[in-house]
Amino acid sequence: MSRLIERLDAAIAAAIDPVQAECLKAERAATLARSGHLSEARFALRGLRVQAQRRGRHALAAWVAFVGAMVAHHEALSPEANAQFREAVDLAREAGDQRLEALATAWLALGQFNARQFAEMATLLVQAGRLDVQGDPIVRGRISLIRADACTLAALDGAARRHYLAVREAAMLAGDTPLLLAMAYNRATGRTDRLDLLDAFGDRREDEARVVLVEAQSCSNLDRGLGNEGLVTVAPMLQARLLTVMQRWGEALPLFDSVLARQEAALSRMNPHLRLDRAWCLWHLGERQQAEAEARAVAPEVPDQLDADDRAASHARLAALLARCGDSAQAAHHREAAEAALAAFEHFQAGLAQALARVDQALGE
Secondary structure, three states, rough: OOHHHHHHHHHHHHOOHHHHHHHHHHHHHHHHHHOOHHHHHHHHHHHHHHHHHHHHHHHHHHHHHHHHHHHHHHOOOOOOHHHHHHHOOOOHHHHHHHHHHHHHHHHHHHHHHHHOOHHHHHHHHHHHHHHOOOHHHHHHHHHHHHHHHHHOOOOOOHHHHHHHHHHHHHHHHHHHHHHHHHHHHHHHHHHHHHHHHHHHHOOOOHHHHHHHHHHHHHHHHHHHHHHHOOOOHHHHHHHHHHHOOOOOOOHHHHHHHHHHHOOHHHHHHHHHHHHHHHHHHHHOOOOOHHHHHHHHHHHHHHHHHHHHHHHHHHHHHHHHHHHHOOHHHHHHHHHHEEEHHHHHHHHHHHHHHHHHHHHHHOOOO
């Protein structure tokens, strides 16, 4: 268990005010949700809701909304969590709990980042940073992680490194093990996305993929050690994609199968991309008819993918597969679509960089 949980347990035991004790229990439940202990967090949430109903509208009601949002987010990255984070922000403001308002605002900014609403994300990050007048490490670490992940997506590598360092410093100060694990996962995910995209366009970075694979495996091992119940397909998905870059087809294929079989809602938008990576493995394992059938079955879904980098990678994989199947006309069509999607992704990155510049101007780099 993290030092943060131990510190909260001590604070709960020492609390004299019963409402303060319940708020600390809520913060503990939120930390459990971040740690992937979702069953325990849900059990605690039920009790907290009873207490909030007894005591009326005050800080505890805000914490209950926040814990509910945390559980929804860590179960499946549910967009419904955003409405609960927004409720927590409003209730915390009513109760005068500025720390919780800052924390919930930061998490709402993460929801907007995931929804690719970058103008709103930037506004919320600035609000959270300005509310965090005490420099609370839990709040500061969350803001820094969002900025780091956004910088990674925007290919602002130097800024990403600085913000990841700030995350580490905040997490170490707070004893926040879940934040350190989230940072490790997010860094590995961002690097995997980049390597997968490059590989789809024929630029294979095996040495870099090997390093990131070790990071992803370390995350998975730590997850198992901590009993993490949330988003259990993330680690095998990362490993499958990296093994594909490394041309270890036979190892990647069963991992793709396990991920796709679970059909987690959080990964649904990547489904065509993952299925085409899987078809690429099948082709190289000699299952060429099956690979072609899968590629043609997935092809109609590729243009509808929300993220331009996923569209670019998927079109590029399709072009390569169909060229190998002798369908030069369709291969050329998908190569052209891949280049167009890649240009759209670069435009998207530029827009994100502009939003981040607003945050830098308000909060400092």
